[in-house]
Amino acid sequence: MECRDAALLLERYALLLELAGDNPYKARAYAAAAEALAALDGPLDAALRSQALGSVRGIGEGILQTLNQMAQTGALAHLAELEQSIPPGVVQLTALRGVGAKKARQLWQQCGITSIEELERACREHRIAGCKGFTPRSEAALLEAIAFWRSAQGRIQRHKAWRIAEQLRSLLVERGAREVIAAGQLRRGEEIISTLTLLAIVDKPDTFPLPEDLHPAGHRRYRSLEGDITIEIHLADPASAGTALFRATGSDEFITAATGGKTLPPLAHEEDVFEYLDLPVIPPELRQDAATLDHIRREGIPPLITFGQMRGMIHVHTTWSDGKNSLEEMALAAKSLGFEYIAICDHSQSAAYAGGLSIERVRQQRADIDTLNARGLGIRILHGIESDILPDGSLDYPDDVLAEFDLVVASVHSHFNLPAPEQTARILRALAHPATTILGHPTGRLLLRRNGYQVDIEAILAAAARTGTIIEFNVNPYRLDLDWRYHQRACSIGVRFAIDPDAHSVDGMNELADGITVARRGGLRPSAVVNTLPVDAFLDMVAAQRQQKQLLRGAA
Template sequence: MSKDDVADALDEIGVLLELQGENAFRCNAYFNGARTVRSLSADLKQLVADKTLGQVRGLGAALAEKITTLVTTGDLPYLAELRGQVPAGLIEMRQLQGIGSKKVKALHDALGVDTLDKLKAACEAGEVAKLKGFGAKTQANILEALRFREEAGKRVRIDQATGLVAALVERVRALPGVVRAEACGSVRRRRETCGDLDILASSADAQPVIDAFAAFPEVVRVLGQGPTKASVLATSRVDGEKVTLQADLRVVTDDLFPFGLHYFTGSKAHNIRMRQRALDRGWQLSEYGLGTADAPIACKTEADIFAALDLEYVAPELREDTGEIEAAEAKALPRLLEPGDIRGVFHNHTTYSDGSASLEEMALAAKALGWEYFGVGDHSQSLAVARGMPPSVVRKQWAEIDAVNAKLSGVRILKGIESDILQDGSLDYDDEMLAGFDYVVGSVHTHFTLTEAEQTERVCRALAHPALTMLGHATGRLLLRREGYKIDLEEVLKTAARFGKMVEINANPYRLDLDWVHVKRAKALGVLLVINPDAHSPDQLALTRFGVDVARRGWLEAKDVFNTRSLAEVQAELARRKRA
């Protein structure tokens, strides 16, 4: 089982225990254990093999034993037993806004409610309101939560969330009396998906700001409104697709803005570590300030908060309690990659396969972004569904690239290919043709149902091929639409390191593959990363910024990313690899 599989199992145990009424300490042990496993930079399988898992902070003997069983057998009888004891519908009920495990358990115990449909029927019949600890208001809130779930109870991709929150924040900033306004939460930390939006603003008079926010044209429903906070259902179209999310606005006085910004950005785990650091100094840290009641510490910015706690400023993308506090204390945080560090990209498509623009149009779009080079990565011959190129078409494309390069100035087209990794791990052209490309991106597009061992062997064999330069979208996932194929990424990354291959961060928001956890692991293994937009049109080249987000969450610096190098450096390195 992968780290994510193990972490998911631990989270599920915590939830099932909550629904059985277990004490919070025991439940939180599993939730904290899941977070620890997800953030491990070391190889989980190796820790199990070395019997050193119990030495990891946050993993006690009991958790280590269960994790060992999961890793070595792929199963856990204890989890199977819990699943048999808790109706599956209770977990869905627990996901409703404002309904925790205690209420779910009470509803099940008193009314036998074990599905969302039964819960809705019980509310509509007035049965929930009669229960002790519920009442008419809670019953109405549950019905509202059920309606909300039907309308907007799903996560959206980061590009969709960014588009909606940017529109809302821009409107808030333009309101009279607003001093500062920022997006917070997971969208500020640049997580790959978001379930809601958090916005913080500062003003000396909150009520007019709240009233105006509730009347924004994007707002389709007001879920709650008070003197300093409003919760709404907001919607807009992002790239032609309708996006609907809950958006919460909080308004504070400007002296409290830095504290609120830090608190509402999160993550929860990061905030706990920061609060403990303040407590160790005899202070309190919350959204309301830092210090003591008698001696508050004024902070104009978030950076002042970190400085007061003897820490370097921690960028929002790093705030996951995965070592950032220790690095900030040691003044050893990375100089994170910036969008402006990118000087070109490699994996892109044109009308030669399934792209919508010509070579020249794509190259000019890259130049407009300030890039020095544009790398072609059209599909290879086996992927007929995407108009993969037979050898004759490849040679035609090479000739056109030479002609366009002779014509253009300020940008260089590089001859690449996105070669299918075939079922047996071979690449999609013979060695003679592969040698004609400047570089080769190897990707899996078919046979997703192979076993984990078969898929891993397939990809690792491709990584051993001398012609392969970089591995494309390593898991094949499509966020919120399709899980990736089963593959041992630890073994894949180790193989990439062993053969000196690059691994792609696919910046398309549908993919963002590798994820940030594996990006961080790749860096630890010495794997060189490359950020590619997988663009199929000129405007999609700008998607590269979402890959930069992933890189930053994975602690990458410019030196860790191949396409921060100049054209001359890239050409020299690609030529060296072909000679090796």
């Protein structure tokens, strides 16, 4: 059993414990252990033998005993019994936005609901409002959540697709594949994946032993369903791998426009294919459509941002608020990834749910950061804050406290349902504040979970350009916000971006690399990304931005 497989079992167990009404602290302990275990690679028994799990936060002695049993038996005791005691449809209720285990249990036990279909009927017949704790407004919200859930079927977020891709890569390599490369939507940087495409380079494509659930879908192309998405595996021998990868990566529209509909010869490398087509080697993220190809033929390939050009790790959280690692751990992890500075942006005082910092704790944290910088970790730590944008558009501290931070990420964390004019005015006021350096996750969307709040994006981009406010491209795989489709529009009016992981753990920093793939799809160049600045130039930019905003405030 692999560590990640064990994590899935623990995660399932924690959810079923909650649904069964078991001790909530026990359920939370298993959920925390699942999260910790999911970050580990390799077999579970090897991790147990090395005693590495004993030092992992979230895995105590009791759970270690459970993991030892799992490594020996390949199963989690009591899980099967729980599975039988809870209708599968009740578990599925937790996939609905706003329905956690507690509410799903309530719908099951109090309202007799055992599936999403039953819930939809009951809401339409106004039976849910008659249950304790529910109202007609609850029914409307549940119907909206069901509609959103249906629209998300057959699609998953990038990080989940990568997990499946890694499992399939291991399987195919075990069966003799020389190399397995992610292609299609994943390689192109699409934020939501409906078809996971892989190219396996093998010696004998016609006799390669594929998994039994894969079915032919064209020459050396096989398809299957894995959970909610389609799996597509292309097979090619080394001599034709370049042609196969080219075809497996680009959209159908791009391939047709690039080839003119003609058949390509078998070529070993993608570079050979582009040379054959008399084209420059186009980055995978730009192989979207015919219009993009036409633009490249006229203007050439733009210089896209790369991970190696990033100097500043901006917007991360620590144990001072709701993060899982300390200041020093986060700083050293960023240093190990090659960063020159890290901007700590824990939650502000209104975010009580996330351990937001009081003014006193802000100053205590600053002292700790100063101590670490004086010690010399080999990376500079900047003291920032993720300040809540309050409903009236003001920020979460007095101006004199805000001025003490090296930078301020201003974000909406509440009152998502304001009408578009009010929500827009709220954010515009925050952008005008001299302390606002960066607008965090600008639309508040959670991919396949929650639509962004209603807001006038054009007005926000125009205000960001006028005030010099940086727009965040938050690369948390559930956010990827601001949508890459707005990136070029923003850059065309002078808006700059911060590409930020919004990491709440050391592991969360690793999402930055894949997020940059999506940023490249949006055409972001190094010159438009403030993380590429050296630390002193970044701080100079913040100072100039504050001065500009003070002048604008005075002129108003």
